[in-house]
Amino acid sequence: MEKKTFFITVTTLIVFIGLFMLINKLNKDDLSIIPSLIPRTNDSNVSAEYLNAQRTVDFYRKKIENNSEDSKNYVELAQVYLQEARVTGLHHEYMVHAEILINTALGIDPGNFEALVTKATLLMIYHRFNDAKKLVLKAIGQNPYNSAAYGVLCDSYVETGDYENAVKTCDKMLSIHPDIKSYSRASYLREIYGELDASIEAMKLAADAGMTGQESRSWALYNLGNLFFISGKIDTAAFIYNGILEERPGYAYAYSGLSKIMIAKGNYTKAIEYLVKASQIIPDHIFIEQLGYIYLIIGEKESEEEMIKKVLQTFEQHESDGWNVNREFSQFCSIHNIKLSESLERIKGEYEKSPDNYDVLKLYAWLLYKNKQNEKALHLIKKAAKFGRYDPMFHYYAGLIFDDAGKKKDALKYLQKSFDEILYIHPLAFEDARSRISSLEQIVYAH
Numbered sequence: 001m002e003k004k005t006f007f008i009t010v011t012t013l014i015v016f017i018g019l020f021m022l023i024n025k026l027n028k029d030d031l032s033i034i035p036s037l038i039p040r041t042n043d044s045n046v047s048a049e050y051l052n053a054q055r056t057v058d059f060y061r062k063k064i065e066n067n068s069e070d071s072k073n074y075v076e077l078a079q080v081y082l083q084e085a086r087v088t089g090l091h092h093e094y095m096v097h098a099e100i101l102i103n104t105a106l107g108i109d110p111g112n113f114e115a116l117v118t119k120a121t122l123l124m125i126y127h128r129f130n131d132a133k134k135l136v137l138k139a140i141g142q143n144p145y146n147s148a149a150y151g152v153l154c155d156s157y158v159e160t161g162d163y164e165n166a167v168k169t170c171d172k173m174l175s176i177h178p179d180i181k182s183y184s185r186a187s188y189l190r191e192i193y194g195e196l197d198a199s200i201e202a203m204k205l206a207a208d209a210g211m212t213g214q215e216s217r218s219w220a221l222y223n224l225g226n227l228f229f230i231s232g233k234i235d236t237a238a239f240i241y242n243g244i245l246e247e248r249p250g251y252a253y254a255y256s257g258l259s260k261i262m263i264a265k266g267n268y269t270k271a272i273e274y275l276v277k278a279s280q281i282i283p284d285h286i287f288i289e290q291l292g293y294i295y296l297i298i299g300e301k302e303s304e305e306e307m308i309k310k311v312l313q314t315f316e317q318h319e320s321d322g323w324n325v326n327r328e329f330s331q332f333c334s335i336h337n338i339k340l341s342e343s344l345e346r347i348k349g350e351y352e353k354s355p356d357n358y359d360v361l362k363l364y365a366w367l368l369y370k371n372k373q374n375e376k377a378l379h380l381i382k383k384a385a386k387f388g389r390y391d392p393m394f395h396y397y398a399g400l401i402f403d404d405a406g407k408k409k410d411a412l413k414y415l416q417k418s419f420d421e422i423l424y425i426h427p428l429a430f431e432d433a434r435s436r437i438s439s440l441e442q443i444v445y446a447h
Contacts, residue, residue: 033100034061034077037084038093049087049214056080074105075114082122087215089252089282091125092321098122113142113149120152127324129159130353147177154185161356163192180209180216184223191227192358194388200227215251218244222253229257230390232422234264252282259290264425268298285314289332296336297427308336326350327363334367344371358387366397369404378405392421396429403436412440 037057040050060077067073078101085094099122105115116139123132133156140149150173157166167189173182183206190199203224210217225240241257248254255278262271271294279287292307311332315325327350330343344367350357351364361384368377381401384394399415402408415433424430 033097034064035097038088038090040088053080053084069108071105071109071112071115074101074108075112075118078102078105078118078122082118082125085125089284092317095122095125095321111142113139113146116142117146117149117152120149120156124152124155124159126322127159127327128322129156132156133160145176147173147179147182150176151181151185158188158192159354159357161354161358161360163189163356178205178209180206180220183209184220187223187227192387192389194390196227196231196390200224200231203227213247215248218248218251219253221247222251222257225254225257229260229264229425230392230422234261234425237261250281252278252284252287255281256287256290259294260425263294263297263427266427268294285311285328288314292332293335304336308338327360330367331363334363334370337370340367340370343367344373358384358389362391362394362397365401369397369401374401374404377401390421392418392423393426393429395421396423396426396433399433399436403440408440408443412437412444415440 034057037050037054040047057077057080060073060080063070063073064077078098081094081098081101085091085098088094102115102119102122105112106119109115116135120132120136120139123129123135132152136149136152136156140146140153143149150169154166154169154173157163157169170182170185170189174186176182183202187199187202187206190196190202203220207217207220207224210220221240221244225237225244228234228240229237238258238261241254241261244251244254244257255274259271259274259278262268262274272291275287275291275294278284279291288307288310292304292311295301295304295307315329315332318325326346329339330347330350333339333343344364347360347364347367350360354360361380365377365380365384368374368380378401381398385398395414395418399411399413399418402414403411415437418429418433419437423433
């Protein structure tokens with residue numbers, strides 16, 4: 001018994017000393033973990049936002065120097081880094097600092113509510129959805145009336161395919177604080193259930209709840225533009241994307257939206273121009289992926305391969321930093337017909353963790369089809385079809401899978417539905433579907 005007590009005492013002492021050394025390092029020997037923000041180069045409005053963020057960093061750095069045992073300071077500072085990562089796309093530069101600061105806060109106070117919610121938020125960014133859900137449920141057990149916590153929980157339910165609980169959680173969030181964050185989540189859930197008009201209305205509420213020029217409002221407007229885009233109201237979407245740039249000049253995702261407009265209109269030169277501009281502002285791999293897709297459309301193989309190389313390198317970097325990029329990797333590879341076997345294994349693993357997630361079901365079925373496992377693909381595409389979601393690419397996938405299974409009437413039905421849902425915004429799929437519809441009509445109507 002004495003040996004056990006001695007062992008516990010020594011272990012506790014070691015942990016305490018380790019924590020003390022970490023905190024001591026943070027506030028005395030090495031402040032590199034609390035670096036200044038990387039300067040932005042956009043318009044004056046964004047620069048003012050940057051200066052405010054930098055003042056916040058300076059403020060909490062000083063507070064940590066003066067009091068290294070207050071966990072709140074570490075949490076507040078970590079949140080600044082997470083927001084800056086979101087705004088600038090410099091995740092690799094900021095996320096590591098945010099994570100260490102949050103872990104330090106939890107080391108000081110393991111039950112700190114804000115630290116638990118912030119750590120869960122960070123895990124969501126890393127796409128570690130089940131881990132985030134466990135952590136935020138622990139936080140909600142302490143404080144069941146915090147809107148931000150329910151936001152993280154709602155997202156975790158969505159990503160793991162538990163849509164029923166996601167809706168309940170979103171309703172709870174709305175009842176606590178109806179704001180840009182809660183309305184945005186309500187919009188996405190309505191989109192999942194195929195209620196596109198209701199989704200648009202909820203996203204309008206989200207944008208109206210935001211402050212002009214702030215990143216959160218610009219993001220809501222960008223998603224509103226996307227909803228109009230996929231519903232076929234191309235000019236309305238373009239109007240919204242351009243409006244974002246008037247409120248927040250240099251907003252990269254608005255340029256990405258305008259690029260999609262140009263792709264739909266067949267102006268690939270302008271589409272490339274917009275994406276190059278976006279990628280110069282924010283180093284988000286999504287812009288490089290979109291460039292790769294354009295080069296695939298126009299048959300510029302060398303440029304496509306260059307984009308593929310860059311995207312795969314980005315995925316490797318993300319994984320080395322602790323991200324789960326299985327879905328993104330599999331989706332990208334399925335478009336360019338590369339690494340199909342590896343992609344199938346990756347998405348299979350995601351399906352085993354989240355068997356009811358619509359996007360996982362859709363992609364898993366598609367990769368099964370591409371890997372010649374047609375019977376399994378048919379089973380999964382039927383399961384995904386029960387969502388009744390407005391999604392032209394899903395109906396295109398379904399058409400090909402049913403066609404391959406010899407179910408010509410179903411194949412024709414799904415391909416025609418993809419046309420009704422403006423498949424032309426996806427040029428390669430559109431041309432292929434048009435050819436298949438012509439052939440299927442001859443077969444089906446001949447009988």
